[in-house]
Amino acid sequence: MQKLISRNVIFGGALALSSAAALATLPRATRAADGALALDNLTFTLGATTYRIPHLELKGASLSALEMAALFLGDEKSVESRLARFAAKTVLIPSLSTERKVGDATERAVYRDLVVEGVAAGRVASLRASGAEQTVERPDGRSAHYIWGASQARGVDLRQLAHLATAVRVDPQEALKPVIDEESVESLAIEDKGERMAVKTGRLVATGVKGRALATPPGQLIDRLGKIDPDRTDADPALLKDLIEAVASFDVAGIEVRDVIAAGKGEPADKPYSIRAGRIAASRIAGAGVGDFALENFSLQSSDGGRIAFGRFGLRDARLASLLDGPFPQLSHLELKGLDADLPDGRMGETSRMKFSLSDIEANFADFREIAPTKLSARLDRLAIDLAARGEAPSTAQFLALGYRDIDLSAALAGEWREKTQEAVFAPMRVEGRDMGAATLKVTFGNVSGAVFSSMALVSRAAALAASLKSVELALEGGGLVDRLLALEAKQQKSSMEKARAEYARGADLAVTAVLGGGDKAKRIADAVSAYIMKPRRLVLRLASEKGINAFDAMARKPAEILESMDVEAMAER
Numbered sequence: 001m002q003k004l005i006s007r008n009v010i011f012g013g014a015l016a017l018s019s020a021a022a023l024a025t026l027p028r029a030t031r032a033a034d035g036a037l038a039l040d041n042l043t044f045t046l047g048a049t050t051y052r053i054p055h056l057e058l059k060g061a062s063l064s065a066l067e068m069a070a071l072f073l074g075d076e077k078s079v080e081s082r083l084a085r086f087a088a089k090t091v092l093i094p095s096l097s098t099e100r101k102v103g104d105a106t107e108r109a110v111y112r113d114l115v116v117e118g119v120a121a122g123r124v125a126s127l128r129a130s131g132a133e134q135t136v137e138r139p140d141g142r143s144a145h146y147i148w149g150a151s152q153a154r155g156v157d158l159r160q161l162a163h164l165a166t167a168v169r170v171d172p173q174e175a176l177k178p179v180i181d182e183e184s185v186e187s188l189a190i191e192d193k194g195e196r197m198a199v200k201t202g203r204l205v206a207t208g209v210k211g212r213a214l215a216t217p218p219g220q221l222i223d224r225l226g227k228i229d230p231d232r233t234d235a236d237p238a239l240l241k242d243l244i245e246a247v248a249s250f251d252v253a254g255i256e257v258r259d260v261i262a263a264g265k266g267e268p269a270d271k272p273y274s275i276r277a278g279r280i281a282a283s284r285i286a287g288a289g290v291g292d293f294a295l296e297n298f299s300l301q302s303s304d305g306g307r308i309a310f311g312r313f314g315l316r317d318a319r320l321a322s323l324l325d326g327p328f329p330q331l332s333h334l335e336l337k338g339l340d341a342d343l344p345d346g347r348m349g350e351t352s353r354m355k356f357s358l359s360d361i362e363a364n365f366a367d368f369r370e371i372a373p374t375k376l377s378a379r380l381d382r383l384a385i386d387l388a389a390r391g392e393a394p395s396t397a398q399f400l401a402l403g404y405r406d407i408d409l410s411a412a413l414a415g416e417w418r419e420k421t422q423e424a425v426f427a428p429m430r431v432e433g434r435d436m437g438a439a440t441l442k443v444t445f446g447n448v449s450g451a452v453f454s455s456m457a458l459v460s461r462a463a464a465l466a467a468s469l470k471s472v473e474l475a476l477e478g479g480g481l482v483d484r485l486l487a488l489e490a491k492q493q494k495s496s497m498e499k500a501r502a503e504y505a506r507g508a509d510l511a512v513t514a515v516l517g518g519g520d521k522a523k524r525i526a527d528a529v530s531a532y533i534m535k536p537r538r539l540v541l542r543l544a545s546e547k548g549i550n551a552f553d554a555m556a557r558k559p560a561e562i563l564e565s566m567d568v569e570a571m572a573e574r
Contacts, residue, residue: 037061048219049100049165053093060089079166083122083159091116102136103222109134109146124156142194148185155181160211167213169249176210176251183209197264201257208253215249216242244320248288256281271303289319304344311338325371325455335362345390352393355386369453374417383409402484408434417448424448424467437478437536446470446548468548472541479536505530517560521568528570535574542569 042053063086093114100107111132118125134146160177183206190199214221224239262275276299284291292314299309316333323329339358359382365373385407387396399407410433415426424445432438451463483497490500509526516522525541532539544567553562 048102049098052097052099053095055094057092058088058090060087062087079162080122080159083162086119086122086158088119089117091119102219105136105138107134107136119158122158124158125154127153127156138194140194142192144190144192144194147189149187151183151185153180153183164211164213168217169213169215172215174212176212176249178209179211180206180209182207195264197262199260199262201261202259203256204258205256206252206254208251210251212249214246216246218246221246241324244288244324247320250285251287252282252285254281254283255285265303271305273303274301275299287319288321289317290315292316293318302343306341306343308339308341308343310336310340312336322371330365330368330371330373332366333362333364336360345393352391353386353389355389357384358382369417369450371455372453374419374453375415377414378412380409380411383407383411385409402481402488404435404484407436417453419450422446422448423470424452433481435484436481437476440473440475440477442471442473443469444471447550465551468550468553469545470548471544473543474539474541476532476539477537479532482533482536501534505533508533515559516563517558519560519564521563521566522560524568525570528572531572531574535572537573539572540569543567 037058039056039058040054042051042056044051063082091114093116094112096111096114098107098109098111109132111129113128113130115128116124116126129148129151131150132146132148134148136144136146155178157178157180160179164179185204186202188199188201188204190197192198221239221242224242228239257280258278260275260277260280263272264274265272276297277295278297280295282290282293293316295313297311298313299307301307312335314333314335315331318329318331320329336358337360339356339361341354341356343354345352345354358380361378361380363378364376366375367373386405387399387407388405390396392400409431411431413426413429415424417424425443427442427444429441429443430438445467446469448467449463451459452467454460454463486497486500486504489504490497493500508529512526512529513522516525528539528541543563545565549562549566
């Protein structure tokens, strides 16, 4: 999809630039009675692209035929100076073809019925084309064919386009300048024989495009991408940095693609796959970051019979540049809504399926310090897993034995690092299951320095080891899962549920004492756990240490010793 969008952004630019560049040589020029200038059989090269225009007509041109012939001759400053003086009421180009080499590929394109209006000081007010076709051919026989529908562009700056096409950035502080105010293409169809894939889209729109010359020529980046060896991560260590820098050389106010349909042949080849997306949109694209990204009404039907679909996937404030320091990009918001999946589980047999759905998941991250956020929150609503569809899989057999045909879970998480007190607080962390119950955990860590967020793994690990556990609170509510466990035990032992409950309560008392010792605080916890098993309504355990318990304490001291050094509360609703 990135390929489609990137081509859309440059499409109007290529048309506008070629319209102006066509004036570079004049093999034959004639002037009509109304003053219109006609040019025939133009061929010229700009950058790596060769342009051919059989016929071109200009009305209200500000330059003579001789001046137009020299429009793109000389150095960059000379070209910019001439473009600044170029004006025309209308430029008509019935047909324009281009050819260029990109790595080992040859790209050829034909644009039809170009109409350029309102050229002033090298800036085009409006540009239209009835359509275009493009082919990309490679030496190994792979090829791709693109068919563009009618297109229109407004506010195209020819001077900046010429600069982007011919210059390599020397000044790292070069400013981004407007390139295209708005561009739209009514449709796009792609047939890629190499990938055995066909794609169709509805309307594509890009607005507010700004750019500056790349520090690395695009052809070099493409060559390096083609030489990537997945088994060697050190083959071109600077490639990621150069790619991010190239992306950062463009700002785009917004990009939107509607009604995308892709179909192809997977493995095996006789079983096709299909992908659909109702809308793909991104806005506030700047500095190798995206302010907002949305993928809506998405579905995938895979070659193996699997299906996955969702209503919306969204990101906010995603920064690609953070990949240079960490394993994932920084972002402030992530969401996924209306997920539904039905996938084959080949490990368990042909009839086994993995079926699950998700109502909503959302996560927010704020106040980044180096590579990680210092504040976060997340929630997961209604993750439903169809256990029966998997058959007798080991991971689901126990739940099926308890009478669960499906699992329905919701969860929430919030956390914050407090610089002033050097504390990290996670509250609440909650998981709730339908017909199971709910668990809520609150944890506070002390002596958490800012070094824990360091991009240097050694530094962050050392800081994490120095942190200490100050308090933890666990609350269990409801007893659906407990009751089902006891009912299954009673059935297997051929006894009553009351007897099984009493035996489990005694067993829990002994287990807690064995792990935590026989002190008063351990006895307090054991009594509360036993009481909860007898009547599973609500259990609350609180442990706190003013000094905190760090990793070295945990390794050097026994659990019973650690427990006795803490304040303990244990309560069960009876």
